[in-house]
Amino acid sequence: MAKEDYKGIWVFAEQENGVLSETTFELLAKSADLKEKLGGKDEITAVVLGDDAAAFASTLYSYGAEKVIAAEHANLGQYSARPYAEVLTALSEKYKPSIFLFPASPLGRDLAPRVMCQLRTGLTADAIDLDVDEDGVFVQTTPNFGGNILSHICIMEKRPQMVTVHPKVFSPISPIEGAAGELILEKPEVEADDCYILLETEKRVFEGKPIADCSVLVSGGRGIKSQADLDMLRELAALLGGELASSRPLVDNGWLPHEKQIGQSGTTTKPDFILNVAVSGSVQYLAGMQNAKCIMSINHVASAPIWDVSHYGAVMDYSKLIPALIAEIKARKGL
Amino acid sequence: MKILVFVKQVPDTDDVRLDPRTGNLMRDGVQSIINPFDANGVEAALQLKAQCGGQVVAISMGPPQADDVLKKALAMGCDESVLISDRALGGADTLATGYPLAKAAEKIGDYDLIICGRHATDAETAQTGPIIAAFLGIPQVTLVDKLSVEDGFAICRRLLPDRYETVKVKLPALVTVCSEINTPRYPTPINIMKALKKPRAVWNAADLGCEPDMIGIPGSPSSNKKIFEPPKRMTETIFFQGDAEAVARAIADALEAEKII
Numbered sequence: 001m002a003k004e005d006y007k008g009i010w011v012f013a014e015q016e017n018g019v020l021s022e023t024t025f026e027l028l029a030k031s032a033d034l035k036e037k038l039g040g041k042d043e044i045t046a047v048v049l050g051d052d053a054a055a056f057a058s059t060l061y062s063y064g065a066e067k068v069i070a071a072e073h074a075n076l077g078q079y080s081a082r083p084y085a086e087v088l089t090a091l092s093e094k095y096k097p098s099i100f101l102f103p104a105s106p107l108g109r110d111l112a113p114r115v116m117c118q119l120r121t122g123l124t125a126d127a128i129d130l131d132v133d134e135d136g137v138f139v140q141t142t143p144n145f146g147g148n149i150l151s152h153i154c155i156m157e158k159r160p161q162m163v164t165v166h167p168k169v170f171s172p173i174s175p176i177e178g179a180a181g182e183l184i185l186e187k188p189e190v191e192a193d194d195c196y197i198l199l200e201t202e203k204r205v206f207e208g209k210p211i212a213d214c215s216v217l218v219s220g221g222r223g224i225k226s227q228a229d230l231d232m233l234r235e236l237a238a239l240l241g242g243e244l245a246s247s248r249p250l251v252d253n254g255w256l257p258h259e260k261q262i263g264q265s266g267t268t269t270k271p272d273f274i275l276n277v278a279v280s281g282s283v284q285y286l287a288g289m290q291n292a293k294c295i296m297s298i299n300h301v302a303s304a305p306i307w308d309v310s311h312y313g314a315v316m317d318y319s320k321l322i323p324a325l326i327a328e329i330k331a332r333k334g335l
Numbered sequence: 336m337k338i339l340v341f342v343k344q345v346p347d348t349d350d351v352r353l354d355p356r357t358g359n360l361m362r363d364g365v366q367s368i369i370n371p372f373d374a375n376g377v378e379a380a381l382q383l384k385a386q387c388g389g390q391v392v393a394i395s396m397g398p399p400q401a402d403d404v405l406k407k408a409l410a411m412g413c414d415e416s417v418l419i420s421d422r423a424l425g426g427a428d429t430l431a432t433g434y435p436l437a438k439a440a441e442k443i444g445d446y447d448l449i450i451c452g453r454h455a456t457d458a459e460t461a462q463t464g465p466i467i468a469a470f471l472g473i474p475q476v477t478l479v480d481k482l483s484v485e486d487g488f489a490i491c492r493r494l495l496p497d498r499y500e501t502v503k504v505k506l507p508a509l510v511t512v513c514s515e516i517n518t519p520r521y522p523t524p525i526n527i528m529k530a531l532k533k534p535r536a537v538w539n540a541a542d543l544g545c546e547p548d549m550i551g552i553p554g555s556p557s558s559n560k561k562i563f564e565p566p567k568r569m570t571e572t573i574f575f576q577g578d579a580e581a582v583a584r585a586i587a588d589a590l591e592a593e594k595i596i
Binding site for chain 2: 081082085106109110112113114116117118120121122123124125126139143144145146147148149150151152153154155156157158193194195196197198199200201202203204216239240251252254257258259265272273283286290294295296305307308309310311312313314315316320321323324325327328329332333
């Protein structure tokens with residue numbers, strides 16, 4: 001089968017408990033852009049699995065899907081990697097898409113590698129941009145080394161060209177009421193996965209406000225020397241009416257939970273004000289906070305990349321400055 | 336119980352730059368370490384061994400110096416190590432990486448559980464674990480932060496952004512672990528000494544029975560066309576100067592001007 005025989009752009013429509021993920025809509029919007037760049041012939045298809053998958057069709061049309069392939073079976077009601085991968089592999093072999101996009105969500109990153117492996121094709125991980133080059137080749141941009149290095153990845157000969165795409169890098173279109181499309185209903189044979197049994201789901205309870213929703217953040221980086229120093233930043237954050245956040249190293253070493261991490265592999269934030277303390281500013285970190293309205297930084301390295309995005313700052317060690325700043329703010333607040 | 340742990344050698348920093356002349360990664364002076372999540376994987380395996388008995392085999396693929404991470408795994412307490420090293424395996428994408436690793440698991444055989452880190456800190460694909468599981472045809476549980484074994488099943492708690500999922504998975508299975516699962520132990524001097532006497536295999540692609548068109552660059556459907564440093568944004572920065580007290584006052588002034596306090 002020649003690669004030219006593979007046509008169309010597929011988006012895996014991720015749904016859990018009857019709700020489609022936001023990234024599904026982002027990928028449908030980006031597919032329209034790719035379609036145009038590829039010459040306008042590739043159909044945009046959303047592929048959705050579930051026990052009542054066709055129910056998602058009208059929503060998917062309204063966000064830009066021209067076609068919906070709904071694979072329905074009682075055993076697809078609850079996600080499990082192996083049955084989902086079997087079904088997607090079979091659908092892909094039957095309909096032969098050229099491009100197959102997945103959200104780089106926990107589910108997408110669990111599922112897509114198994115499909116790719118069964119199809120013996122390529123899968124680009126966690127792309128932050130998708131484009132078509134001057135030769136008409138589909139190109140994915142991925143971050144490496146925490147985003148300090150970017151790569152352009154291509155899948156030249158094998159099809160489909162599979163990609164997991166980072167959430168929130170593209171914007172969904174405003175849904176079009178009453179948009180119509182073509183529905184293909186598939187009823188695959190699916191055996192229940194007796195080897196993988198979901199016993200229990202427990203909602204996570206978080207300390208403090210989610211950092212994505214905060215208007216003020218104080219963020220500590222690799223240069224923070226101790227957990228006592230981190231407590232100092234927590235105190236400062238509270239004084240400013242905000243939350244403590246961090247770059248990746250302090251999460252990697254276990255000082256803060258993952259949900260406090262700013263950046264591509266953490267949370268994308270857009271606060272009114274952020275104070276970065278001893279954060280050098282890896283690209284993946286900057287991507288998670290550079291749209292803050294006011295960025296202030298404290299770092300003793302004058303050449304740190306954090307200065308590329310900072311409005312205010314001081315090139316100095318934080319350990320004397322932060323206590324002085326806490327005292328100063330307390331004094332001004334009359335505390 | 337036989338547990339296989341896959342470990343990868345990664346640079347000890349994200350602060351990697353490109354050589355402006357050659358466009359290649361500059362690795363000089365950058366220390367290499369065991370991928371931190373893989374160290375969690377080793378610890379998880381050793382804790383299970385302590386509870387259930389058995390054997391832990393650490394496996395890595397890479398150039399000869401990747402042996403350093405296996406020495407570390409042995410010094411932490413793993414029983415054996417396997418280094419997969421062959422020039423023919425170089426330049427592999429994730430598919431051509433997962434394949435020889437799965438072949439190694441098959442060659443070792445009789446495994447009950449395979450443990451990988453949730454992702455490696457260099458390329459961050461998070462694909463290797465699921466690909467190994469797919470090649471072996473076994474179930475996988477990703478992002479695990481609690482792990483126990485009973486009656487031929489692993490009970491795994493998955494750490495997801497909004498919830499925990501507890502999954503019962505039939506062995507043999509593959510799990511990928513988060514840093515939240517444990518704190519990796521430090522090698523003790525006695526274990527470092529003992530590590531020198533443990534069985535250590537080195538296998539090449541032929542030893543694993545790899546199909547030549549499934550490995551290295553020929554076996555890699557995806558290719559890296561270009562590596563580059565991201566374009567920089569240049570914001571004008573107002574720098575505060577003076578001693579800590581003076582800078583604190585200047586910052587407080589700016590916070591008032593920006594209506595933060």
